[in-house]
Amino acid sequence: MPEPASPTPPPTPPAAAADAADAVAVPTIVILGAGAVGIAFGSALLLKPGVARVVFIGRPHVGAALAAHGLHGCRGVDQPAVRIPPDRYAVYTCVADFEAAEPGVVPAAAVLSTKRLATAKLVPDVAHWGARVPIVTMQNGIMMDKDIHALMPEARVALAMCPFNVVAVAPGDYRPMSAGHWTLDASEAGRLLARLLGANDVAATVCRDMGPVMNGKLIVNLHNAVSALSGLEMKDEYGQRWTRVLIAQCYAEAMAVYRAHHMKYTTSFPVPLWLLRYLLLLPNVLFRPLWALVARAVPGARSSMYDDFQHKRQTEIDYFQGAIIQLAEKKGIDVPVCRRLYAAVKYYEAQRLGIVRRTPETLFAPVEAS
Numbered sequence: 001m002p003e004p005a006s007p008t009p010p011p012t013p014p015a016a017a018a019d020a021a022d023a024v025a026v027p028t029i030v031i032l033g034a035g036a037v038g039i040a041f042g043s044a045l046l047l048k049p050g051v052a053r054v055v056f057i058g059r060p061h062v063g064a065a066l067a068a069h070g071l072h073g074c075r076g077v078d079q080p081a082v083r084i085p086p087d088r089y090a091v092y093t094c095v096a097d098f099e100a101a102e103p104g105v106v107p108a109a110a111v112l113s114t115k116r117l118a119t120a121k122l123v124p125d126v127a128h129w130g131a132r133v134p135i136v137t138m139q140n141g142i143m144m145d146k147d148i149h150a151l152m153p154e155a156r157v158a159l160a161m162c163p164f165n166v167v168a169v170a171p172g173d174y175r176p177m178s179a180g181h182w183t184l185d186a187s188e189a190g191r192l193l194a195r196l197l198g199a200n201d202v203a204a205t206v207c208r209d210m211g212p213v214m215n216g217k218l219i220v221n222l223h224n225a226v227s228a229l230s231g232l233e234m235k236d237e238y239g240q241r242w243t244r245v246l247i248a249q250c251y252a253e254a255m256a257v258y259r260a261h262h263m264k265y266t267t268s269f270p271v272p273l274w275l276l277r278y279l280l281l282l283p284n285v286l287f288r289p290l291w292a293l294v295a296r297a298v299p300g301a302r303s304s305m306y307d308d309f310q311h312k313r314q315t316e317i318d319y320f321q322g323a324i325i326q327l328a329e330k331k332g333i334d335v336p337v338c339r340r341l342y343a344a345v346k347y348y349e350a351q352r353l354g355i356v357r358r359t360p361e362t363l364f365a366p367v368e369a370s
């Protein structure tokens with residue numbers, strides 16, 4: 001079971017920090033691929049002075065937005081945004097620029113928060129860090145550590161999990177839109193990051209065995225396809241029955257596959273996933289209030305695949321339903337709903353239509369006729 005992050009000593013006040021500057025340097029954390037999740041995580045490390053310094057490596061528009069609008073951070077869903085002074089962070093468009101501008105700075109950890117598809121592009125940029133800088137992957141899916149080791153065999157890889165939806169409510173202001181705690185493994189880097197979050201009064205969980213956490217997150221991520229294909233933000237996606245039935249069927253298929261592989265799963269939701277699978281089938285009038293308690297998703301919360309469709313980007317379907325299909329094939333198990341959704345995402349992804357509201361009929365008919 002996840003354990004709460006151990007109580008953290010209060011951060012050193014700035015005056016004392018200056019005195020002790022040589023003794024205890026503020027750690028530099030690099031966020032590799034600063035998108036919504038990376039910026040939300042990095043900013044959560046910076047809410048208080050003297051705790052951490054964050055280097056964001058992101059696309060040029062990220063630096064431009066932060067320069068124009070500043071950076072905001074937030075402790076969790078429904079918490080107020082905190083403006084972060086620019087002297088606590090730096091933004092670069094690539095690792096080489098960071099190293100040229102800040103020679104000799106050795107990051108205490110590098111957090112890889114990109115889509116899985118970007119791993120092959122980003123990891124080679126830090127390959128020369130070797131085992132000196134732990135890489136903490138906060139990506140979706142399972143077996144992301146294997147992708148990194150394939151590119152960088154000597155890497156020290158730690159696992160972390162972002163449980164909630166993050167949405168940019170304004171440029172430079174990325175907010176958690178649903179419930180959950182940042183979850184990190186019990187490695188040195190995981191514990192350090194949990195401590196830094198704790199010093200900023202941000203809830204974090206340290207977990208000895210991340211396998212069940214990642215497996216559980218993958219089950220939750222199976223809704224992403226439903227949200228992108230239906231064109232519904234989370235409130236409406238979970239608010240109507242046809243979409244919930246599809247999600248529940250994906251849960252059931254994934255659970256059967258996990259059972260065959262002896263893979264455990266857990267969640268930070270207040271109800272276990274095996275029970276949620278059945279609760280999803282309740283009538284709307286019963287499910288909606290229950291979901292408000294479970295997910296605490298605020299209006300505007302949506303899945304990352306909804307965002308991918310909206311911005312006409314390639315999705316992570318290969319790492320969600322695609323991963324379940326692969327595991328199912330190894331055991332000769334049929335997963336028809338995962339396959340149907342996988343085919344539909346691939347079909348519409350290629351068309352790059354943006355967000356389109358679809359019913360079950362308008363969703364599947366063109367795919368199956370093609």
Ligand SMILES: CC(C)(CO)C(=O)C(=O)O
Nearest residue numbers: 163164165302303304305
């Ligand atoms: C927020 C969550 C857990 C599910 O939508 C997610 O990981 C995603 O959208 O990618």
